[in-house]
Amino acid sequence: MRILVLLFISFATFGQDIFNYENSRKYGDYLLKSGQFELAGKEFERLVYFAPDNDTLKTNLLRAYRLSNQTSLGIAKLPVLYNNPSKVPFSSALEYAKLQMQNQSWSAARDFWNQNENFSADDKVLLNVTSDIFNNNFKEARTTLALIKSTDNELGVGYKSILEKETHKKSPGLAALMSAVVPGSGKAYSKNWKDGIVSLFFTAGMAFQSYRSFNKFGVNNHRGWIYGGIGLGFYLGNIYGGVKSTKDFNRKKINALQHEASALFNTYY
Amino acid sequence: MKYIVIKFLLLSLLLLRNEANAQVSLYRNVLPNGNIKKEYVEAKNNKNEVQVVFSGLFLFYKTFFSSQDLTVCTFTPSCSEYGILAVKKFGMVKGGIMTMDRLTRCNGLSPQNYEFDKTNMLLKDDPRVIPTVPVVSTIK
Amino acid sequence: MKRVLFLILITNAFGSFGQGLESTFRFANTLYEQKSYQNAVEAYKRVLFFDTLSVYGPEVYPKIADCLFSLKKYQESASYFDLAYFSTQDSVLKDAYILKKISCFLILQQYDYAEVELLGMDETTDPKQQADKDFNEAILRFAKQEYDLSEQMFKKIVADTSLVNELFEKNKKISKISPKKAKVLSMIMPGLGQLYVGDVKNGLNSFLLSTGLLALGLRSAFINNPLDAAIATLPWFQRYYQGGYKKAELIAVAKIQEKRYKIYNQLLDEVDKNATLSK
Numbered sequence: 064m065r066i067l068v069l070l071f072i073s074f075a076t077f078g079q080d081i082f083n084y085e086n087s088r089k090y091g092d093y094l095l096k097s098g099q100f101e102l103a104g105k106e107f108e109r110l111v112y113f114a115p116d117n118d119t120l121k122t123n124l125l126r127a128y129r130l131s132n133q134t135s136l137g138i139a140k141l142p143v144l145y146n147n148p149s150k151v152p153f154s155s156a157l158e159y160a161k162l163q164m165q166n167q168s169w170s171a172a173r174d175f176w177n178q179n180e181n182f183s184a185d186d187k188v189l190l191n192v193t194s195d196i197f198n199n200n201f202k203e204a205r206t207t208l209a210l211i212k213s214t215d216n217e218l219g220v221g222y223k224s225i226l227e228k229e230t231h232k233k234s235p236g237l238a239a240l241m242s243a244v245v246p247g248s249g250k251a252y253s254k255n256w257k258d259g260i261v262s263l264f265f266t267a268g269m270a271f272q273s274y275r276s277f278n279k280f281g282v283n284n285h286r287g288w289i290y291g292g293i294g295l296g297f298y299l300g301n302i303y304g305g306v307k308s309t310k311d312f313n314r315k316k317i318n319a320l321q322h323e324a325s326a327l328f329n330t331y332y
Numbered sequence: 333m334k335y336i337v338i339k340f341l342l343l344s345l346l347l348l349r350n351e352a353n354a355q356v357s358l359y360r361n362v363l364p365n366g367n368i369k370k371e372y373v374e375a376k377n378n379k380n381e382v383q384v385v386f387s388g389l390f391l392f393y394k395t396f397f398s399s400q401d402l403t404v405c406t407f408t409p410s411c412s413e414y415g416i417l418a419v420k421k422f423g424m425v426k427g428g429i430m431t432m433d434r435l436t437r438c439n440g441l442s443p444q445n446y447e448f449d450k451t452n453m454l455l456k457d458d459p460r461v462i463p464t465v466p467v468v469s470t471i472k
Numbered sequence: 473m474k475r476v477l478f479l480i481l482i483t484n485a486f487g488s489f490g491q492g493l494e495s496t497f498r499f500a501n502t503l504y505e506q507k508s509y510q511n512a513v514e515a516y517k518r519v520l521f522f523d524t525l526s527v528y529g530p531e532v533y534p535k536i537a538d539c540l541f542s543l544k545k546y547q548e549s550a551s552y553f554d555l556a557y558f559s560t561q562d563s564v565l566k567d568a569y570i571l572k573k574i575s576c577f578l579i580l581q582q583y584d585y586a587e588v589e590l591l592g593m594d595e596t597t598d599p600k601q602q603a604d605k606d607f608n609e610a611i612l613r614f615a616k617q618e619y620d621l622s623e624q625m626f627k628k629i630v631a632d633t634s635l636v637n638e639l640f641e642k643n644k645k646i647s648k649i650s651p652k653k654a655k656v657l658s659m660i661m662p663g664l665g666q667l668y669v670g671d672v673k674n675g676l677n678s679f680l681l682s683t684g685l686l687a688l689g690l691r692s693a694f695i696n697n698p699l700d701a702a703i704a705t706l707p708w709f710q711r712y713y714q715g716g717y718k719k720a721e722l723i724a725v726a727k728i729q730e731k732r733y734k735i736y737n738q739l740l741d742e743v744d745k746n747a748t749l750s751k
Contacts, residue, residue: 082492090522130471161468164467164468165468197467257442258437261436297436300432300433300435303426303432304436307433311445318463325466325468329469355747359578360737362579362581363736365733366725366726366727367726396677399674400719402715
C-alpha cells in the first residue's frame with residue numbers, strides 16, 4: 064500500500080509541466096511582482112488564452128501593459144477581453160481607466176467610466192473629479208465633488224482639502240500689461256525678479272543704443288534701425304516672457320496640488 | 333579538378349577569416365575614436381521655405397560661430413537649437429519672440445526654475461515639451 | 473522492499489525537477505543554438521524560476537550571460553557572468569567566465585573594472601585561455617595608456633613582432649602632440665594651435681573670426697570713439713578668442729584619440745591575421 068502511495072506521488076510530480084496553467088500563473092505573478100512587466104504581459108496573454116473567463120488574469124494583463132508603458136496596446140486589448148464595455152467588472156474597469164489616464168486620453172476615459180455599470184455613483188464622482196483636477200478645471204471639480212453621497216469617503220475628503228487649497232492665481236493679462244509698461248516687471252510680478260532685471264537691462268540697453276545712434280547718425284543710417292529692431296524683439300520677448308513666467312508660476316502651484324491628488328489617488332485605488 | 337579544389341580552399345579561408353573577424357571586431361571600439369563632429373538633427377525635415385531659411389541660418393551659425401565658441405549657454409537644448417525648434421513648431425513670429433525671451437533667460441541666475449540634466453550638467457528647457465503631472469503610479 | 477523504496481525515491485527525486493523543466497531547458501538550448509537569443513533568455517529565466525533545487529544554475533547562468541552578450545547588453549551580461557562564476561567550482565570555467573566579464577567591461581570602456589578582474593585572475597594552465605588573457609591585457613594596457621606593457625603583450629600574441637614595433641614607434645610619436653602647446657599657440661595667434669594639430673578648417677575659422685572682430689573694433693574705434701567700440705566688440709572678441717584657444721586644446725585631445733584609435737585598430741588587424749593563420 065505504502066509503495067502504491069509513493070508511486071502515485073512520484074508519478075504526480077513526474078508530470079510537472081512548467082507551462083501548465085498553475086505554474087504559468089505562479090510565474091506570471093512573480094514577473095509582475097519583480098518588475099519584469101514586458102515578460103509579465105506575454106505570460107498573462109497566454110494565461111488569458113488558457114482561462115478566458117478569469118477576471119483577475121485580465122486585470123493583471125491590463126496592469127502589465129500599463130506598467131510596461133504599452134498603453135495603446137492595453138487600450139486596444141479591452142474590446143478583445145470584454146464584449147460590452149459597460150459591463151466590465153470593477154477591477155478590470157479600474158485598470159482600464161488607469162490606462163486611459165496614463166495615456167492622457169481624458170474624454171475617452173470619462174466616457175468609459177460614466178457608462179460602466181460596475182462603478183458605484185461615488186466612484187464615478189471621484190474619477191470625474193480626478194480628471195477635472197488633472198485637466199486644471201478646479202471649478203468643475205468643486206461642483207462635481209458636491210454630488211458625492213458618502214461625505215466621509217477618504218479620497219473625497221482629501222480632494223476637498225486640495226480643492227480648498229487652490230487659492231487665487233496671478234493674472235497673465237496683468238503681467239502682460241506690466242511688461243508692456245515697464246519691461247521686466249511682469250517677470251518680477253511672478254517672483255522671477257532676476258530674469259526681470261535682465262529683461263529690463265537688455266531692452267533698455269538696446270533702446271538707449273538705438274536712441275543714441277539715431278541722434279548721432281540720423282534716421283537714414285542703418286545702426287539705429289538695427290539696434291531698434293533687436294530692442295523691439297527683446298521688448299516683445301519680454302511681454303511673452305512675463306506671461307509665460309506668470310503661467311509657469313500658476314502651473315507650479317497647481318502641479319503641487321496635482322502631485323498631492325495623484326498620491327491620494329494611488330493610495331485609494 | 334585542381335581548380336575546384338583551390339577555389340574551395342580559398343573560399344574556406346575567406347570563411348575562416350570572417351569568423352576570426354567576428355572575434356576581434358568586438359574590441360574595435362574599446363578606445364574612444366576622437367570624433368567630435370556634431371550632427372544637427374534640428375535642421376532636418378524642413379516643411380516650408382521659412383523653415384529652410386531658418387535651418388540654413390542655424391547651420392551657418394553652428395558651423396562658423398558656435399564651433400569656435402565655448403559652451404556658454406546654460407540650457408539644453410542650447411539657445412540656437414531652441415530657436416530653430418520654436419520657429420519650426422510655432423512659426424516665425426511666435427518662435428522668434430520665444431527665442432528673444434529665451435536669450436534674456438539664458439543668464440544662469442534662476443536655476444531653481446528648471447529641471448537639471450545630469451548627463452551634460454545643463455538646465456532643461458525644450459520648447460516642444462509641455463510639462464504634465466503623471467496621474468497614475470508607475471510602480472504598482 | 474528497501475530496494476524498491478530506494479528506486480521509487482530516486483524516480484521521485486528526478487521527477488521533481490521533472491520533464492517540463494528539462495524539456496524547457498533543452499528547448500532554450502535549441503533556441504540558443506539557433507541564435508534566437510532574446511527568446512532563449514526568456515526560456516532560461518523560466519527554468520531558473522522553477523528550478524527549486526538549484527540544479528540548473530551552473531548551466532543556465534553562463535548561457536543567459538552569453539545571450540545577453542550577443543544581444544549587446546554588456547552590463548547585464550557581466551552580472552550574469554558574475555553569477556555563473558559563483559555557481560561553479562571548476563577553476564577552468566571560472567577563468568573563462570572572468571575573461572568574458574573582462575570583455576564586457578572593455579567594450580563598455582570601464583577599464584578600471586576590467587583591470588580589477590584581470591588582477592584577480594589566477595595563472596591559467598590552458599594555453600587558449602592564456603592567449604585570451606594576454607589579448608585582453610594588451611587591449612587594457614593600451615586603453616589605460618601603459619604602452620610599454622601593452623607592447624609586450626601584443627608581441628606575445630602577434631608572430632611578426634617587427635610590425636608591432638613599428639606601430640608602437642608610431643604611437644610614441646603621437647605622444648609628442650601636446651594639447652597644452654596647441655592652447656598656448658592659439659593664445660599667441662588665434663588659429664595657430666589648430667593648424668599645429670592639422671585642423672586647417674577650424675584654424676582658419678578661428679583666425680578669421682577673431683581678427684575680423686578685432687579689425688571691426690579698431691576701425692570703429694578710429695572712426696567713432698574707442699569706448700563705444702570697446703563696449704560693442706570687446707565682449708564678442710573675448711568670447712571667440714577664449715573659445716578659440718580652449719577649442720584648440722580640445723581639438724588636440726580629439727586628434728590624439730583619433731590617431732591612437734587608428735594605431736590600435738591596426739594592431740587588432742595584426743592580431744586578426746594571426747588568428748586566421750593559427751586556425
